[in-house]
Amino acid sequence: MMVIREDKNQCYMWVYCTGTNSPAENKSQTDPPNIVIFDYQNSRAGHCAKDYLQDYQGYLQVDGYAGYEKTDAMLVGCFAHARRKFIEAQKIQVKGKTGKSDWAINHIQKLYRLEKEIKGQPTTEKHRIRQA
16 A cells, blocks of 8 residues: 555555444444444554554454454454365365365354344344354
8 A cells, every 4th residue: 555655665554343244224222333443554563453452352353463462352263264274274185085174164154154144133132142
């Protein structure tokens, strides 16, 4: 990304969001608002996230980038990123054989189906269903 009056050739946009993927009319009063914040930084260092999030200690869903480990947040993963690794493992397994990658992909698909079924539900209801 080229930025006017920036000495560096490469800069970074840290993106933070809250809320759900549901439109506002499907949300309950207790759901957090849908907000997306773009934080321009000249570095990809973990201190950027640490500085922005300060003392935030809630859940932070991340892609596995180690820089987030500098924050005080409870890091949680993303199944899309995890699934990718199982797909890679599945491609190199012996043809005609099923392995642990197949098992993992199957279970992730079950979770995806569940998420599709509960899309648009209030956060509290989603949590209850996920726990069940």
